[in-house]
Amino acid sequence: MSNRRFHPEQPANFAFNAENEAWARATIAKYPPGRQASAVIPLLMRAQEQCNGWLPEPACKLVAHMLGMAEIRVYEVATFYTQFQLSPVGSKAHVQVCGTTPCMLRGAEAIRDVCKRRIHDEPFHLSADGAFSWEEVECAGTCANAPMVQIAKDTYEDLTPELMDRLLDGFAKGQPPKPGSQTGRTASAPAGGTTTLKEAALYDGSTVGGWRVKFDERIAKADAAAAAAAAASAEKK
Numbered sequence: 487m488s489n490r491r492f493h494p495e496q497p498a499n500f501a502f503n504a505e506n507e508a509w510a511r512a513t514i515a516k517y518p519p520g521r522q523a524s525a526v527i528p529l530l531m532r533a534q535e536q537c538n539g540w541l542p543e544p545a546c547k548l549v550a551h552m553l554g555m556a557e558i559r560v561y562e563v564a565t566f567y568t569q570f571q572l573s574p575v576g577s578k579a580h581v582q583v584c585g586t587t588p589c590m591l592r593g594a595e596a597i598r599d600v601c602k603r604r605i606h607d608e609p610f611h612l613s614a615d616g617a618f619s620w621e622e623v624e625c626a627g628t629c630a631n632a633p634m635v636q637i638a639k640d641t642y643e644d645l646t647p648e649l650m651d652r653l654l655d656g657f658a659k660g661q662p663p664k665p666g667s668q669t670g671r672t673a674s675a676p677a678g679g680t681t682t683l684k685e686a687a688l689y690d691g692s693t694v695g696g697w698r699v700k701f702d703e704r705i706a707k708a709d710a711a712a713a714a715a716a717a718a719s720a721e722k723k
């Protein structure tokens with residue numbers, strides 16, 4: 487994890503455009519009186535989207551003002567969550583490479599090397615054409631499909647250096663691949679295919695039907711035993 491500080495060069499000021507201003511007011515109004523600070527993350531995210539993917543300090547000040555928060559409280563949020571970018575990012579993609587243990591064990595260093603080769607040797611620097619930037623982040627929650635990267639709101643998983651190259655090529659052409667596993671596996675299913683619960687009967691309904699027949703038989707048997715016991719008891723009387 488790197489230090490998270492505001493970029494040294496900042497715009498003089500920030501204002502939401504008309505559409506975002508209306509959206510921000512409506513969002514704040516969703517929270518009960520005295521709880522407006524709960525809107526801090528959505529407002530910061532909207533400001534970031536308006537600023538081409540990064541969050542300038544004046545935007546944080548404005549959000550603090552709109553929510554009645556101390557500026558430092560908003561800075562704490564903006565500098566804590568890696569979803570917020572504090573420096574200008576690539577116009578086509580900002581790549582967040584997961585460097586936490588499961589991804590490291592599955593080859594995250596090689597993925598990071600691709601970013602260094604293709605984008606910039608150092609994180610938080612723009613590529614020569616300004617189209618890409620990268621950073622290393624902590625676990626993004628798709629560990630079962632490690633190694634992975636996150637770009638904007640999507641994750642790209644099961645990466646190899648070759649697949650990472652292909653991913654960057656896709657973004658460069660404006661045709662990013664489908665998010666998720668890049669080797670085609672479904673969600674976090676076993677990489678080599680299913681290893682357990684493979685019997686077709688589990689999925690054609692027959693197993694469920696078989697279980698139902700046995701259940702009904704046991705109920706009928708219990709009912710018969712109860713009826714026989716009641717009859718025997720009546721006879722004794």
Ligand code: FES
Pocket residue numbers: 584585586587588589624625626627628629630632633634
């Ligand atoms: S460790 Fe990389 S996604 Fe969790």
